[in-house]
Amino acid sequence: MTISEQAAGCRQDYDGTSPFPEAKEHVPAGWVHIGLTAAIVVLPFVALAVAIFLAWGQGVTLTDLLLAAVLYVLTGLGVTVGFHRLLTHASFIASPRLRVVLAVAGSMGFQGNVIDWVAVHRRHHAFTDRPGDPHSPYRYGSGLRGQLRGLAHAHLGWLFAEDRTPAERYAPDLLADLAMRRVARAFPALCALSLALPFLAGWAITGTLYGALTAFLWAGLIRVALLQHVTWSVNSLCHVIGARPFKTRRHDRSSNLWPLALLSFGESWHNGHHSEPSCARHGLDRGQIDPSATVIGLFERLGWASNVHWPDHERTERRRVGRPSHGR
Numbered sequence: 491m492t493i494s495e496q497a498a499g500c501r502q503d504y505d506g507t508s509p510f511p512e513a514k515e516h517v518p519a520g521w522v523h524i525g526l527t528a529a530i531v532v533l534p535f536v537a538l539a540v541a542i543f544l545a546w547g548q549g550v551t552l553t554d555l556l557l558a559a560v561l562y563v564l565t566g567l568g569v570t571v572g573f574h575r576l577l578t579h580a581s582f583i584a585s586p587r588l589r590v591v592l593a594v595a596g597s598m599g600f601q602g603n604v605i606d607w608v609a610v611h612r613r614h615h616a617f618t619d620r621p622g623d624p625h626s627p628y629r630y631g632s633g634l635r636g637q638l639r640g641l642a643h644a645h646l647g648w649l650f651a652e653d654r655t656p657a658e659r660y661a662p663d664l665l666a667d668l669a670m671r672r673v674a675r676a677f678p679a680l681c682a683l684s685l686a687l688p689f690l691a692g693w694a695i696t697g698t699l700y701g702a703l704t705a706f707l708w709a710g711l712i713r714v715a716l717l718q719h720v721t722w723s724v725n726s727l728c729h730v731i732g733a734r735p736f737k738t739r740r741h742d743r744s745s746n747l748w749p750l751a752l753l754s755f756g757e758s759w760h761n762g763h764h765s766e767p768s769c770a771r772h773g774l775d776r777g778q779i780d781p782s783a784t785v786i787g788l789f790e791r792l793g794w795a796s797n798v799h800w801p802d803h804e805r806t807e808r809r810r811v812g813r814p815s816h817g818r
């Protein structure tokens with residue numbers, strides 16, 4: 491049993507403002523874990539600095555930006571539609587082939603293997619903003635210092651802590667799925683492919699090694715860094731700032747943050763999501779752009795997705811803050 495889980499045992503005593511019990515017992519991860527994680531999160535940033543230096547005065551090529559955009563969309567939707575809405579929350583049923591394609595695309599986003607990602611995210615929903623949550627910005631209390639430290643923890647710090655989420659408990663369905671086990675095992679190879687593709691495409695298009703390297707920087711490392719920080723911002727910012735139009739569980743402080751809607755493919759309508767986690771659409775109100783939901787709708791029309799949990803207007807309205815909730 492991990493420290494977080496022991497702490498979760500006494501979560502009934504949590505008052506909503508104090509530091510979590512496990513905050514006192516931060517156990518750093520092993521050196522190999524820290525080294526690998528640091529490489530994964532620091533290298534793309536170093537690449538950004540190098541790329542800006544290289545681009546200075548001559549601009550970045552349209553090829554680099556287009557390749558970056560295409561890979562950002564493919565890997566981003568792999569995470570949001572595949573890892574999150576399909577595999578974590580079962581908000582629709584995908585054809586077996588689409589399920590694998592989405593899991594592969596998400597794995598190329600450098601956010602961990604599919605089974606661990608799903609396990610951690612389900613644990614986040616089970617203990618949202620309470621002791622036991624793997625990445626809550628309220629871990630160190632809700633005072634100013636604790637809040638800032640908590641934001642850093644929720645954004646990035648949690649990746650560096652030894653706090654394993656047992657997949658046997660949180661994702662037994664995926665462990666029992668041979669295809670998903672294979673995709674999870676292929677995670678390192680898929681990360682390599684995610685960087686090799688832009689390098690090779692840059693080489694093929696420009697015919698020069700320089701073109702291959704700038705494509706590798708922009709459409710490889712920088713694209714990875716941007717998607718990582720957008721995803722992590724949903725974990726950090728979307729539990730601290732923004733609107734909370736819908737009722738969620740006690741202590742759950744998920745919020746809707748519109749500026750991130752497009753870049754996060756609709757995931758920043760996080761209060762809408764936490765209010766009904768299995769719903770395929772997170773942007774529940776008019777004008778809340780949700781590209782992931784649009785893509786799921788497209789899959790449904792193509793016959794690749796079925797049993798889609800679309801929002802039900804009456805049910806949504808009952809969950810709106812200030813409306814009576816009886817009659818559910």
Ligand SMILES: [Zn+2]
Binds near residue numbers: 725764
């Ligand atoms: Zn959340």
Ligand SMILES: [Zn+2]
Binds near residue numbers: 578611615763767
């Ligand atoms: Zn979720």
